[in-house]
Amino acid sequence: MAEHKGKCIVVGGGPVGTLTAVFLGRRGFHVDLYEARSDIRSAENVSGRSINLALSVRGLSALKHGGIEERIRSIGIPMHSRYIHTDKGSYTIPYGKKGQYLLSTDRLELNRQLLSVAEKSENVNLYFEHKLVNCDTRIPSATFQKAGSEITKTGDVLIGCDGAYSAVRRQMLKGRMDFSQFYIEHGYKELCIPPTADGEYAMPPNHLHIWPRHEYMLIALPNLDKSFTCTLFMPFSKYEKIVTGNDVIDFFNVNFNDVVPLIGDSLLRTSFFELPPLPLVTVKCSPFHHGKTALLLGDAAHAVVPFYGQGLNAGLEDALIFDGLVDKFGCDFEQIVPKFSEVRVKAAHAIADLSLYNYMEMRSHVATPWFLLRKKVDGFLNFLFPSSFIPRYSMVTFTRIPYDQALKRAKVQDKIVDNGIIIAGGLMLTAIAFAAYKTDWKSFDLSNLTLDRVIEKAKHLW
Amino acid sequence: MAEHKGKCIVVGGGPVGTLTAVFLGRRGFHVDLYEARSDIRSAENVSGRSINLALSVRGLSALKHGGIEERIRSIGIPMHSRYIHTDKGSYTIPYGKKGQYLLSTDRLELNRQLLSVAEKSENVNLYFEHKLVNCDTRIPSATFQKAGSEITKTGDVLIGCDGAYSAVRRQMLKGRMDFSQFYIEHGYKELCIPPTADGEYAMPPNHLHIWPRHEYMLIALPNLDKSFTCTLFMPFSKYEKIVTGNDVIDFFNVNFNDVVPLIGDSLLRTSFFELPPLPLVTVKCSPFHHGKTALLLGDAAHAVVPFYGQGLNAGLEDALIFDGLVDKFGCDFEQIVPKFSEVRVKAAHAIADLSLYNYMEMRSHVATPWFLLRKKVDGFLNFLFPSSFIPRYSMVTFTRIPYDQALKRAKVQDKIVDNGIIIAGGLMLTAIAFAAYKTDWKSFDLSNLTLDRVIEKAKHLW
Numbered sequence: 001m002a003e004h005k006g007k008c009i010v011v012g013g014g015p016v017g018t019l020t021a022v023f024l025g026r027r028g029f030h031v032d033l034y035e036a037r038s039d040i041r042s043a044e045n046v047s048g049r050s051i052n053l054a055l056s057v058r059g060l061s062a063l064k065h066g067g068i069e070e071r072i073r074s075i076g077i078p079m080h081s082r083y084i085h086t087d088k089g090s091y092t093i094p095y096g097k098k099g100q101y102l103l104s105t106d107r108l109e110l111n112r113q114l115l116s117v118a119e120k121s122e123n124v125n126l127y128f129e130h131k132l133v134n135c136d137t138r139i140p141s142a143t144f145q146k147a148g149s150e151i152t153k154t155g156d157v158l159i160g161c162d163g164a165y166s167a168v169r170r171q172m173l174k175g176r177m178d179f180s181q182f183y184i185e186h187g188y189k190e191l192c193i194p195p196t197a198d199g200e201y202a203m204p205p206n207h208l209h210i211w212p213r214h215e216y217m218l219i220a221l222p223n224l225d226k227s228f229t230c231t232l233f234m235p236f237s238k239y240e241k242i243v244t245g246n247d248v249i250d251f252f253n254v255n256f257n258d259v260v261p262l263i264g265d266s267l268l269r270t271s272f273f274e275l276p277p278l279p280l281v282t283v284k285c286s287p288f289h290h291g292k293t294a295l296l297l298g299d300a301a302h303a304v305v306p307f308y309g310q311g312l313n314a315g316l317e318d319a320l321i322f323d324g325l326v327d328k329f330g331c332d333f334e335q336i337v338p339k340f341s342e343v344r345v346k347a348a349h350a351i352a353d354l355s356l357y358n359y360m361e362m363r364s365h366v367a368t369p370w371f372l373l374r375k376k377v378d379g380f381l382n383f384l385f386p387s388s389f390i391p392r393y394s395m396v397t398f399t400r401i402p403y404d405q406a407l408k409r410a411k412v413q414d415k416i417v418d419n420g421i422i423i424a425g426g427l428m429l430t431a432i433a434f435a436a437y438k439t440d441w442k443s444f445d446l447s448n449l450t451l452d453r454v455i456e457k458a459k460h461l462w
Numbered sequence: 463m464a465e466h467k468g469k470c471i472v473v474g475g476g477p478v479g480t481l482t483a484v485f486l487g488r489r490g491f492h493v494d495l496y497e498a499r500s501d502i503r504s505a506e507n508v509s510g511r512s513i514n515l516a517l518s519v520r521g522l523s524a525l526k527h528g529g530i531e532e533r534i535r536s537i538g539i540p541m542h543s544r545y546i547h548t549d550k551g552s553y554t555i556p557y558g559k560k561g562q563y564l565l566s567t568d569r570l571e572l573n574r575q576l577l578s579v580a581e582k583s584e585n586v587n588l589y590f591e592h593k594l595v596n597c598d599t600r601i602p603s604a605t606f607q608k609a610g611s612e613i614t615k616t617g618d619v620l621i622g623c624d625g626a627y628s629a630v631r632r633q634m635l636k637g638r639m640d641f642s643q644f645y646i647e648h649g650y651k652e653l654c655i656p657p658t659a660d661g662e663y664a665m666p667p668n669h670l671h672i673w674p675r676h677e678y679m680l681i682a683l684p685n686l687d688k689s690f691t692c693t694l695f696m697p698f699s700k701y702e703k704i705v706t707g708n709d710v711i712d713f714f715n716v717n718f719n720d721v722v723p724l725i726g727d728s729l730l731r732t733s734f735f736e737l738p739p740l741p742l743v744t745v746k747c748s749p750f751h752h753g754k755t756a757l758l759l760g761d762a763a764h765a766v767v768p769f770y771g772q773g774l775n776a777g778l779e780d781a782l783i784f785d786g787l788v789d790k791f792g793c794d795f796e797q798i799v800p801k802f803s804e805v806r807v808k809a810a811h812a813i814a815d816l817s818l819y820n821y822m823e824m825r826s827h828v829a830t831p832w833f834l835l836r837k838k839v840d841g842f843l844n845f846l847f848p849s850s851f852i853p854r855y856s857m858v859t860f861t862r863i864p865y866d867q868a869l870k871r872a873k874v875q876d877k878i879v880d881n882g883i884i885i886a887g888g889l890m891l892t893a894i895a896f897a898a899y900k901t902d903w904k905s906f907d908l909s910n911l912t913l914d915r916v917i918e919k920a921k922h923l924w
Contacts, residue, residue: 165636173643174627176741180642181635279638 005029005331006156009142011132011168013037015107016298016315017161018114022066023323025123029331032153033118034130034144036162041112052190052221052229053110054079054102054208054309056397062316065323068117072110076103077222083207085258086367092207093366093375096394097382102208102309104221132167135160137175137294142168157333158294161315164283166300172290180284184305184359186233187277193262195226202262203228211256212367218256219362230263231306233363239277245269280305282352287341292334295341297322302348307358308396310351310403317400318344350404354396377417389413467491467793468618471604473594473630475499477569478760478777479623480576484528485785487585491793494615495580496592496606498624503574514652514683514691515572516541516564516670516771518859524778527785530579534572538565539684545669547720548829554669555828555837558856559844564670564771566683594629599637599756604630619795620756623777626743628762634752642746646767646821647697649739655724657688664724665690673718674829680718681824692725693768695825701739707731742767744814749803754796757803759784764810769820770858772813772865779862780806812866816858839879851875 005028010021013035021033037043055063055076063069078101081092095102118124130144130151140158143150160168173179193202201222203209209220209228215235220228242251248269252260260268283303289295298315322340329335365371378391392410395401401409467490472483475497483495499505517525517538525531540563543554557564580586592606592613602620605612622630635641655664663684665671671682671690677697682690704713710731714722722730745765751757760777784802791797827833840853854872857863863871 170632176645178642178644180640180644182640182642183638 006333007032007154009140009153009155009158010034011135011142011158011160012162012166012298012300013111013115013126013128014161014163014298015111015114015312016319017159018111018118019062019066019316019319020159020161020297020322021118021124022114022121023319024326025118025121027323027326029123031121031124032127032155033124034127034132034142034153036131037128039115039126039128040108041115052223052231053105053107053312054221055105055110056102056309056313058310058317058320058400059313060103061400062320065320066114066117068113071113072105073103075109075113075224076105077224078102078206079104079208079221081207082366083204083209084366085209085211085256087257093372094379095208096391096398097379100394100398101206102397104208104223106223107312132162135168135171135294137172137290140291140294156293156331157337160294160296160300161298162300164281164299164303166296168294169285169296169300172294172296175290177290178284178286180282182282184280184282184356185235185237186359187236187239187279188306189232189234189239189272189275189277191230191232191263191268191271193220193228193230193259194264194267199226201226201228210362210366211259212363213255214364214367216255217363218259230259233280234277236277236279242272245272248272282356284349284352286345286349287338288345288348289337289341292337295322295337301344302352304352304355305359306355307362308351308355310355310396314348314351314403347403350402350407351396354392354403354407373421374417377421378413381413381417468795469494469616471602471615471617471620472496473597473604473620473622474624474628474760474762475573475577475588475590476623476625476760477573477576477774478781479621480573480580481524481528481778481781482621482623482759482784483580483586484576484583485781486788487580487583489785489788491585493583493586494589494617495586496589496594496604496615498593499590501577501588501590502570503577514685514693515567515569515774516683517567517572518564518771518775520772520779520782520862521775522565523862524782527782528576528579530575533575534567535565537571537575537686538567539686540564540668541566541670541683543669544828545666545671546828547671547673547718549719555834556841558853558860559841562856562860563668564859566670566685568685569774594624597630597633597756599634599752602753602756618755618793619799622756622758622762623760624762626745626761626765628758630756631747631758631762634756634758637752639752640746640748642744644744646742646744646818647699648695648821649698649701649741650768651694651696651701651734651737651739653692653694653725653730653733655682655690655692655721656726656729661688663688663690672824672828673721674825675717676826676829678717679825680721692721695742696739698739698741704734707734710734744818746811746814748807748811749800750807750810751799751803754799757784757799763806764814766814766817767821768817769824770813770817772817772858776810776813776865809865812864812869813858816854816865816869835883836879839883840875843875843879 008024008029008031010017010031010033013033017033017035021031024031055072060069063072079095080101081094083092084090115126119126130146133143133145133150135142135158137158139154141152141154142158143152158168160166162168196202203220205222211218216238217233218230220230222228242248249260249265252268281303282305283299285296285301288297288301297318299311301318302314304311304314321344322336325336325339329339381389382391382394390399390409392406392413395406395410396403399406470486470491470493472479472493472495475495479495483493486493517534522531522534525534541557542563543556545554546552577588581588592608595605595607595612597604597620599620601616603614603616604620605614620630622628624630658664665682667684673680678700679695680692682692684690704710711722711727714730743765744767745761747758747763750759750763759780761773763780764776766773766776783806784798787798787801791801843851844853844856852861852871854868854875857868857872858865861868
């Protein structure tokens with residue numbers, strides 16, 4: 001495998017760029033990977049801009065292909081269910097079948113491990129503190145700024161894995177590329193629930209904790225050090241009204257009453273203001289390539305809101321799919337690059353839409369009995385028809401069915417199940433009414449009982 | 463009016479930027495206008511990137527407010543109707559009522575006139591060959607490159623009127639702004655139909671000539687020098703197949719047979735390859751401002767495809783609406799700037815969608831009897847109810863009803879008219895069938911006559 005087939009320039013040393021470099025290096029390409037920041041393995045403070053990470057089947061499949069799935073599993077914490085905290089109490093909703101779980105993973109540690117694997121690959125060179133200032137997607141070439149001076153590199157393919165605010169993409173946008181960026185009104189802020197005084201988890205650890213409050217939402221994922229990383233999602237307009245420590249405490253007392261003792265009054269007062277709330281963007285592009293030898297992967301091609309936990313999973317799956325194309329087409333990047341757009345654009349658009357949909361679901365729906373009933377019916381149908389009926393969440397999270405196909409199948413299933421539940425409910429009510437009518441008809445006024453009213457009532461009740 | 467109220471930086475010396483500068487100067491603001499290109503009034507060759515221009519009520523209202531409507535009318539040519547060229551012959555379809563027309567105008571000449579007006583304004587300074595390299599929307603300030611050196615200017619408001627590929631917008635996009643750019647598969651290419659040998663127009667001049675060919679479309683607008691400027695719209699994939707002069711002639715002979723003698727064989731062969739086909743982009747943003755003192759106007763805020771002839775009309779209307787807000791709120795740009803987004807974003811999104819819709823309509827629908835019938839019914843209803851029923855095209859072109867309201871009203875009207883025509887047609891057919899049945903029932907098989915079939919048949923016939 002040592003023979004060099006061609007030269008690849010990878011921009012961005014996050015998990016997607018690094019894994020892509022590992023794959024290409026393993027296939028005998030010479031890979032130069034450029035990262036704007038310094039090496040996170042030696043840096044002391046890394047700005048915590050990332051929402052903590054729930055790896056699932058797509059991401060884990062890619063890591064397995066890279067030979068480091070086991071290593072990552074050993075540093076992750078399985079989360080088998082959602083742990084819903086409501087005003088009235090708490091309950092859990094499993095994510096899938098027995099044995100299916102999300103893996104709460106330290107994003108930085110994952111990145112560090114991948115960088116170390118890449119570094120060991122004889123064909124991969126890592127260059128840190130190289131900031132992309134320009135690129136020419138036709139050659140392709142890329143110009144980086146390093147300690148004040150500029151260097152230009154050319155290669156056979158240029159792969160932009162430089163995230164949601166991709167500099168490679170900014171250059172590509174000058175060409176004929178469809179593109180949209182869309183911000184939701186919510187911003188996020190990370191907080192920390194430390195271990196208890198006796199060094200234990202403050203809440204059950206094998207869950208993703210959710211405090212759904214319709215307009216706001218708080219989630220918490222467990223860390224290996226027995227802390228939880230919390231993320232608050234709230235409209236920017238609301239953040240602006242919280243300006244003092246007392247405002248924070250008041251806000252939490254009203255909305256997330258049970259969280260205040262877990263974080264601790266004084267930590268909450270101070271840590272809330274450490275960073276400003278950060279925006280959440282959805283990015284769609286089409287195609288993902290420009291010319292025939294420049295390509296975007298990961299968030300650079302499709303940034304999504306974090307509510308399906310699929311952002312990085314989709315990015316790592318990109319690397320896996322890309323490697324599949326390299327396997328199929330060999331060194332012919334002029335075939336591989338357009339082909340990647342062909343097979344991946346629709347899927348990326350679908351996960352963007354699914355993630356926005358789940359933003360509503362997590363904030364509001366999970367707190368309704370209707371949601372619980374749906375999950376139970378979904379689970380039952382999946383038990384009866386394991387291959388033909390797979391709940392939407394499971395298709396996205398626990399299979400590698402392309403996202404767009406998952407979305408399409410889910411829409412059909414939704415219709416069937418919703419109508420089924422409503423009709424079953426309606427029939428049941430009618431049967432009860434009929435039985436009552438046979439028994440003592442005078443006490444029942446059936447004049448207003450239409451199916452529409454039954455459905456309406458049923459939806460309100462749930 | 464000579465007292466200086468504040469300093470405005472306008473980026474872009476096209477018609478929108480120049481008219482905005484004129485308006486602001488007249489209200490006593492100090493205005494610095496920066497244009498990247500050299501002064502088009504002295505330049506010999508100006509690259510012809512612009513589709514020729516059909517001014518209508520919105521643009522003309524803005525020019526009137528600027529005091530130069532009459533001057534522009536004197537250099538324009540009224541186009542009262544579409545002149546449709548089909549394989550089988552030609553016919554005209556009026557744009558509106560008697561006296562309503564589009565004004566075919568030389569875009570460069572309009573720009574020249576506006577620059578001269580701006581130059582005479584004592585509060586406006588024009589700076590050419592100043593290319594924006596950076597701006598800070600919070601101060602606001604803008605840095606320009608002029609002959610190798612950079613200069614930075616600060617002001618009270620920064621207005622980006624620098625077109626569909628706006629450099630001001632590129633800076634704003636780094637903030638939290640929703641944005642999309644979307645390319646249609648068609649590119650355009652301008653050609654020229656010269657005057658005839660005896661110096662006359664080669665076709666009737668008071669029309670917008672259209673050769674609708676479904677996948678392709680050719681249009682022609684009259685110029686003062688008795689030539690026509692033609693624009694060909696065609697998928698890029700098709701352009702790629704036309705590589706020699708013979709290919710051009712073959713293509714025109716098959717598709718635009720009657721145009722070949724008008725342009726002339728040899729001119730067509732050469733001029734076709736003078737410039738590559740150019741892309742057509744739709745740009746949507748929301749909001750149009752960043753911070754409280756930086757704002758986009760015109761194509762920078764909302765580029766649309768040219769099929770409704772509204773691109774520049776919408777841009778000039780921006781300037782008019784902006785001046786209305788300045789009139790209302792005085793020097794308070796922190797109020798004016800967000801207010802402009804509030805009143806204008808929806809309208810801009812609507813004209814983008816309307817323009818894409820008209821792309822279908824011009825290529826295909828105008829060539830169908832259904833379209834002709836619709837126009838006649840629309841005209842009749844407008845005659846009966848002049849203020850409550852205004853055809854979509856007329857609302858967009860001959861009124862200043864906000865585009866989004868026009869779109870909403872048009873959707874309701876469309877439903878009424880389409881259903882009305884279909885029901886009337888169905889009733890008529892039924893009546894005929896019934897009459898025939900009464901006369902000689904044996905010769906009629908009515909067993910398959912359902913309303914659905916009648917409608918289906920009617921739609922196919924038209």
